[in-house]
Amino acid sequence: MVKKRGANQRTGGKPFIEWCAENGERGERLANEFREELPTELTKASHYKAKWKCLNCKHVWRAKVCNRTNSNRPSGCPQCANYAPASETNNFLAWCEKNGELGKKLSREYVDKDKPPTAVTKASRYKALWKCEECSHEWRARMTERTKSVRPTGCPACPPPGENLRKKRDRDE
Numbered sequence: 001m002v003k004k005r006g007a008n009q010r011t012g013g014k015p016f017i018e019w020c021a022e023n024g025e026r027g028e029r030l031a032n033e034f035r036e037e038l039p040t041e042l043t044k045a046s047h048y049k050a051k052w053k054c055l056n057c058k059h060v061w062r063a064k065v066c067n068r069t070n071s072n073r074p075s076g077c078p079q080c081a082n083y084a085p086a087s088e089t090n091n092f093l094a095w096c097e098k099n100g101e102l103g104k105k106l107s108r109e110y111v112d113k114d115k116p117p118t119a120v121t122k123a124s125r126y127k128a129l130w131k132c133e134e135c136s137h138e139w140r141a142r143m144t145e146r147t148k149s150v151r152p153t154g155c156p157a158c159p160p161p162g163e164n165l166r167k168k169r170d171r172d173e
Helices: 016-022 024-033 065-069 092-098 100-109 143-147 163-172
Strands: 049-053 060-064 127-131 138-142
Touching: 016 024, 016 065, 049 065, 060 065, 092 100, 092 143, 100 143, 127 143, 138 143
Parallel strands: none
Antiparallel strands: 049 060, 127 138
């Protein structure tokens, strides 16, 4: 058997198949997504870029075994994680239309001339140009930081939401 480059046979800890068997639903899902021959020769910490096929969207991609078995932030299907390239249905403008007031506000503040809003996704690391509706300040920020569901970033020149209320309350006391 030819040793696969980066396979780390038995040197990176527990064999991948054994790890899958011990890790319940997650292990079973990874074993089912694995699309290589002889996974018994790989360990859970292997740096070998194996082929995977998503059980949800059927997307096929390559990723290191260690990145898929990582306990802190395991990698998953890039297509399901919105890392797919922008398309007619997967782009920032389409996201804005589906996301109410936040989507409308961000759509108005997006002023980047280099890339139209249909050429980037909401999860992109692209630093777009934004212009604040309140103070007209322009700045660059990553798409993913402005569109995240929990505490999205705003204009760096404006006070954070609620700060004006705290100042007023402090003055009144």
